[in-house]
Amino acid sequence: MIPIEETVFSRKRWIESKMLAYGFHKANKTYILEKPFLDGDFKTVLSVTPKGQVTGKVIDSMTQDEYYQLRQETATGPYVNRVRSAYRSLLTDIADSCCSDVLFASSQANRLTQAILDHFQVKPDFPWEHSARYQSYGAFRHRSNRKWFALIMNVTRDVLNKDGNTSPIDILNVKISPAQGEELRKTPGIYPAYHMNHKTWISVVLDETLADEKIGELINTSYQLTTT
Template structure:
C-alpha cells in the first residue's frame, strides 16, 4: 500500500455489502473496482482483500504503462499535482462509502463492541480529539463509564516491550482487586483509579468467557 493509501485507510475495515454497492466486483477472495481518472487519461484499479488490504494501480491510457509520479511527494508540477489530487479524492470517497472505522482491530475488541451493542445498546464514545485511539462505554441510565478501550505501548503497563496493544479497563470490586492484580495478565487500571479499575490486554491472554464476565460485573458496578 502506498503512503497516500496508508494514511487514508488507516484504522479502516472494508464491508462486503458496501464494496458491492459502490462498484466493486468480487473476484475470488478479492474485490476489484476500475474507473477512469482525469477525463479518461488514466485508469485506476483498486483491489481490496478483506478486511483491510488495499492495492492500487494507475495506468496511463496513452502509454499503457503504470504511472507512479503522484506517489512521491517530492514530485511537483501542475500535472502531477492534479493526478495526485484526483487519486486522493477517489480513495477518500472509497474509504467513506465502502469502509468503516475500525480502530480496535483485535478479535476480543470486536467481541466487546458487539456485546455492548447487543446487551446494553451502547456504542463506543470517542471523547478526546487529541486521542482518537481512546474510547469509552457508559451506561445510558447513570451516565457512568463501565469500560475503556485504548491502544498503548506495553511499556506503559510496566512490561519490557514497546509493542502497541489494545487494552480494556474495567471496574472491579475490592475482592477482585486483591485476587486479580498480578502485573502480568491483570494490571492496575491504566489512567484510572487503580483501586477501582483494572486493565487487561485484548490478545487472548484471558478467555472470552472471563472477559465477558468482567464486562458484566463492570457494567453492574456503574449503577
C-alpha cells in the same frame, strides 16, 4: 506513514451489493477493483478481504510499475502530492459509495459495542469528540453513576509493545480486581492499562487475539466493579 487506505476506511463497513454495483469483482473470497484516476495517468488496484481489510496499489499507467513515491514520507513535491490527493479523493468516493459508517475501526470493537448494548442497554459516548487525536475514543458508562466500565481507544501498537510499531489498533480498557492483575497480564492480548491505573485496569487488544466471549467476561467483571 499510515497507509492512506487505513485513514479512509478505518471506520467503514463494506456492503457487498454496493461493492459489486460500483465495479468490484470477487476472486475467491477477495473483492478486487481496478480503476483509473488522474485522467488515466494512474490506476488503483484495491483488494478487500472478507474481514474488511483493505490493501491498495497505485500503478503508473505509462511504466506499469507501482508508484512507490506515494508511500514515502520524504516525497513531498507538488506532483506526488497531486497524486496522493487524487488517490485519496478516489478512495473517499469508494467509501461513500460502498460502505456504511461504524463507530470503531475494528470489527471486534463494533461487535463488542453491540454486545454491551444488548446486555447493559448502554451506548458509548465520545467525551473528546472535538479533539482531532482522541475523537474516536468511546466510553461506556453506568447510567446511574456515570462511571466508566469500558473504554475503547484507537492507538498505535507501540503504546503497548514499546517496539516502534505505529500501525493503529483498537484497544479496550476494563477494570479488574488487583488480585487478578498478574495472571491476566500474562495472557496474550492483555497489557497493563494504557493511560489508566495499572493495578486496577487492563488494556485488551481488539484484533481477534481473544475471543469475544472471553472479553465479554472481562467487561461483565468491570461492570460489577464500577457499580458504586
